[in-house]
Amino acid sequence: AIAKNAETLKKDVETVEAQISHHVHTTLARAPFNVDELTMYQAAALSVRDRLIARWNETQTFHTQQRVKRVYYLSLEFLMGRQFDNAMLNLGVKKPYNDGLKQLGFNLEDVSDSERDMGLGNGGLGRLAACYLDSLATLDIPAFGYTLRYQQGIFRQIINSNGEQVEVPDPWLENTNPWEIPRLDAAVEIRLHGEATRGDNAKGAGTWTGGLEVLAVPYDIPVPGFGTKTTNNIRTWSARGKVSFDLAKFNAGDYEAAVREAEEAETITRVLYPNEASLRHATYILVQVELTHDFEQNFDKGKALRLKQQYLWVAASLHDICRRFRKLREPWTAFPDYNAIQLNDTHPTLAIPELMRILVDEEGQPWDEAWDIVRRTFGYTNHTGAALMTEALERWAVPLIEWLLPRHMQIIYDINAFFLEEVEKKFPNDRARLARMSLIEEGYPKMVRMAHLAVIGSHRVNGVAALHSRLVKQDLFPDFVEMFGQDRFTNVTNGITARRWLYQCNPQLAALITQALGTEEWILDLDKLKGLEKYARDKKFQKEWASIKQANRDRLCEYIESTTDVKVNRKALIDVQVKRIHEYKRQSLNILGVIFRYLTLKKLKPEERKRVVPRLSVFGGKAAPGYYMANINAVSKTINADKDIREHLSVVFLADYSVSLAEIIIPASDLSEHISTAGTEASGTSNMKFALNSGLLIGTLDGANIEIAEAIGDENVFFFGNVTEDVPRLRRAHQAGEAQYPPELMEVVDAIRSGMFGDGGVFEPLLNTIFGGKDYYLISDDFTSYLEAQRMVDVAFVDQSSWVEKTIHTTARMGRFASDRAVMQYADEIWNVEPVKIPDSA
Ligand code: 26M
Numbered sequence: 001a002i003a004k005n006a007e008t009l010k011k012d013v014e015t016v017e018a019q020i021s022h023h024v025h026t027t028l029a030r031a032p033f034n035v036d037e038l039t040m041y042q043a044a045a046l047s048v049r050d051r052l053i054a055r056w057n058e059t060q061t062f063h064t065q066q067r068v069k070r071v072y073y074l075s076l077e078f079l080m081g082r083q084f085d086n087a088m089l090n091l092g093v094k095k096p097y098n099d100g101l102k103q104l105g106f107n108l109e110d111v112s113d114s115e116r117d118m119g120l121g122n123g124g125l126g127r128l129a130a131c132y133l134d135s136l137a138t139l140d141i142p143a144f145g146y147t148l149r150y151q152q153g154i155f156r157q158i159i160n161s162n163g164e165q166v167e168v169p170d171p172w173l174e175n176t177n178p179w180e181i182p183r184l185d186a187a188v189e190i191r192l193h194g195e196a197t198r199g200d201n202a203k204g205a206g207t208w209t210g211g212l213e214v215l216a217v218p219y220d221i222p223v224p225g226f227g228t229k230t231t232n233n234i235r236t237w238s239a240r241g242k243v244s245f246d247l248a249k250f251n252a253g254d255y256e257a258a259v260r261e262a263e264e265a266e267t268i269t270r271v272l273y274p275n276e277a278s279l280r281h282a283t284y285i286l287v288q289v290e291l292t293h294d295f296e297q298n299f300d301k302g303k304a305l306r307l308k309q310q311y312l313w314v315a316a317s318l319h320d321i322c323r324r325f326r327k328l329r330e331p332w333t334a335f336p337d338y339n340a341i342q343l344n345d346t347h348p349t350l351a352i353p354e355l356m357r358i359l360v361d362e363e364g365q366p367w368d369e370a371w372d373i374v375r376r377t378f379g380y381t382n383h384t385g386a387a388l389m390t391e392a393l394e395r396w397a398v399p400l401i402e403w404l405l406p407r408h409m410q411i412i413y414d415i416n417a418f419f420l421e422e423v424e425k426k427f428p429n430d431r432a433r434l435a436r437m438s439l440i441e442e443g444y445p446k447m448v449r450m451a452h453l454a455v456i457g458s459h460r461v462n463g464v465a466a467l468h469s470r471l472v473k474q475d476l477f478p479d480f481v482e483m484f485g486q487d488r489f490t491n492v493t494n495g496i497t498a499r500r501w502l503y504q505c506n507p508q509l510a511a512l513i514t515q516a517l518g519t520e521e522w523i524l525d526l527d528k529l530k531g532l533e534k535y536a537r538d539k540k541f542q543k544e545w546a547s548i549k550q551a552n553r554d555r556l557c558e559y560i561e562s563t564t565d566v567k568v569n570r571k572a573l574i575d576v577q578v579k580r581i582h583e584y585k586r587q588s589l590n591i592l593g594v595i596f597r598y599l600t601l602k603k604l605k606p607e608e609r610k611r612v613v614p615r616l617s618v619f620g621g622k623a624a625p626g627y628y629m630a631n632i633n634a635v636s637k638t639i640n641a642d643k644d645i646r647e648h649l650s651v652v653f654l655a656d657y658s659v660s661l662a663e664i665i666i667p668a669s670d671l672s673e674h675i676s677t678a679g680t681e682a683s684g685t686s687n688m689k690f691a692l693n694s695g696l697l698i699g700t701l702d703g704a705n706i707e708i709a710e711a712i713g714d715e716n717v718f719f720f721g722n723v724t725e726d727v728p729r730l731r732r733a734h735q736a737g738e739a740q741y742p743p744e745l746m747e748v749v750d751a752i753r754s755g756m757f758g759d760g761g762v763f764e765p766l767l768n769t770i771f772g773g774k775d776y777y778l779i780s781d782d783f784t785s786y787l788e789a790q791r792m793v794d795v796a797f798v799d800q801s802s803w804v805e806k807t808i809h810t811t812a813r814m815g816r817f818a819s820d821r822a823v824m825q826y827a828d829e830i831w832n833v834e835p836v837k838i839p840d841s842a
Helices: 002-027 037-065 084-091 094-103 108-112 124-138 247-251 255-267 283-289 301-326 332-338 351-362 367-377 386-392 398-404 406-426 431-437 450-456 466-476 478-484 498-504 507-517 526-535 539-563 587-603 630-641 659-668 686-692 705-712 724-735 743-753 760-771 779-798 800-812 819-831
Strands: 070-074 078-081 118-120 143-148 156-159 165-168 188-192 195-197 207-209 212-224 231-241 339-344 378-381 395-397 447-449 460-463 489-491 573-578 615-620 649-654 671-674 696-699 717-719
Touching (some): 002 094, 037 084, 037 108, 037 212, 037 231, 070 124, 070 301, 070 819, 078 659, 084 124, 084 212, 094 108, 124 143, 124 339, 124 819, 188 301, 195 406, 207 351, 212 255, 212 301, 231 255, 231 301, 283 301, 301 339, 301 351, 339 819, 351 367, 351 450, 367 378, 367 406, 378 450, 395 398, 398 447, 406 431, 406 478, 431 478, 447 450, 450 478, 460 819, 466 705, 498 507, 498 659, 498 686, 507 526, 507 539, 539 649, 539 659, 573 659, 573 779, 587 649, 587 743, 587 760, 587 779, 615 659, 630 649, 630 760, 671 686, 686 696, 686 800, 696 705, 696 800, 705 717, 717 779, 743 779
Parallel strands (some): 070 143, 339 378, 615 649, 671 696, 696 717
Antiparallel strands (some): 078 118, 195 207, 212 231
16 A cells, blocks of 8 residues: 555656646746746646636536535635645645655745735734635535735835834735636626616615726635535636726827726725725825826715725625526525625625615515515624724715715615614614614714614624624624614634644644644544643653744744844743734733833843743734834834843844744744733634644633633633723723822833833833823733733743643644634524535536
């Protein structure tokens, strides 16, 4: 059997070599002596893509033949990272590719490094969508992701010499993208602006004509499951002008006017929005897309473009879904039996009035039946930490919607009128309640509350962690719980895919786990990690476990030394906080804690210092454009330059945090920080990635931290800080000027003000958020217990054997946080869909 396996591998390697050479010579038209790593990557990727397309075709054909129910995951963001390594692993062909490339004189890892991240997302929400697509394919659930094909993904981050963030464009498509298949034939016409009419009776068919038509062109990205033939699809839409230029105007000599319309259209998918701040201050978007014309109206330009993005995406996707449904020749009332559409936050909420428009105006369905179809089709996931509620819920100005989507505005008003009638029936004479629940917020201008529309247009609304789902009911939508009952509101705790976040990013640990368990089954059934528990105290196993962590630490240290000028102690405890930079995530608490540690070390004698666990503090993350965190870099500059301290403490900020950088950082972490003010982080998902990779967590009782501790044992988590219930009272105390500031915090502030970290002015914005009579995120209230938890970490780390035991238990008990579990829960409780195995030769 071994000889036969060797024979098979040899043949596979030869096939791979031949396929790669074929693409080098024909598709890429390169002479053999003119092949660099980028070319090799492209050729290898194209040959993997050929395999994906064969499976993709079989999958789509079978799904269509079998008339299966499909899931449509509507997300404005898919933070996919790199595809090459992931595709090889899911297809089970990494070994022959490794050997084939070696035969051709190339190293697989170097070749893989030529790939650019697909950075079509901001952070948690976008990466969650990517993990769920991996699980859907792996579980053989027929599914499509729908999103936009942004020319530029999340900006690349550079740190300038002042320690400030500089945003530069991300031209990820520059070298052409081997993972996408253009479908120029399947473009969809999308109407904007124009005139709308209502039907002759209140619920009758309306019309929408005129205005401007643009094209949405689909590009498909195959998504392979792990160890299964199922290959699902992400359809990304690219905006184009309907005619590339106006020939009449061109002939009349007005070249500029001729190309204007095409350019306006293409602007719609030019760039990913980096967060809600970019809506308020549109300059970032304006600079990135170089807006020239359009927006003759008075609307905020950045806002109007975002609404256009949302509509083009939603309209093209629904058009696609409905076209597929019409081929089944079923009555429209059967639509929800074939289609489950999940709204990833409120960004795709326009899908609700758009489907109403299609059903009522175009398909002649009665309004009430159409509304019933809509509600049975949609599910809505909320991702907003409740304490951010009022600020973060999406609203659109009525005049803006009227200008861009006049028919949709009528439909929203009508949905609202019929809905408020129902509310009035159930709660007579309660004007305040009607005002609270209305889809329209009164004001100048009136605003449409997208979250209310999403709630009433869906059969299920879910939060993303147990605590968060409770807050969604209690704080966000209590009136809607009273109106519709508890059953419409549910929890699906987030999950992550162990294929990328262990098997792929930490191959050594994965191999040790497989060896210990005697099987690879854990990759598909993460609860099987439980089998590691019996080795938690086994000295030999602990040693192997710890040496893999050291190897991952070394790799990160090499990365740090090659990208910064910091020299690091390879034995230091690596303490990581990587995530979007946001006030509520409290990177500030971490950096103030680092300063306190520095001051403490300074007070010790050299021989006393040697007894303190050395630390390397790693930060990473992108901030909203215009919002800098120069203070982290100011602190690291002083500390890293201090020769007395260097060995005991260093601080680095790694620029341009991304999925591929996360794959290096996460396996190396000993301790990671998830320290948001209680009640503000909906779930967090990096906490799960760190724990799965045998890193311990320091954190607040927030989001999924709570459930993680439940699963792995709270003796393995360093908790600190106030709980959600106490947050309102503490905030009031600050407002009343009754808050106490702990002496440790004052010591840190004095050091900052003394100029120890350069110009104290850099810290003024931060200090103002804490001392300006508010401290909204309760830094001062949590500071003392944070320092205490950090002292506990030091104590625990000294006893290495017990520390390693904790880390083994942590990994062993993380099965619950598999995205496979989360997706199965959505399938059973929200989508009502089943796995469909693709037969061997479909
Ligand atoms: C809004 C307006 C304009 C431009 C962009 C936005 C926007 C984009 C992304 C708003 C929110 C966005 O994402 C929110 C997000 O990532 N939420 C996170 O979701 C994760 C997955 O559920 C959770 O784990 C995190 O706790 C939550 O913060």
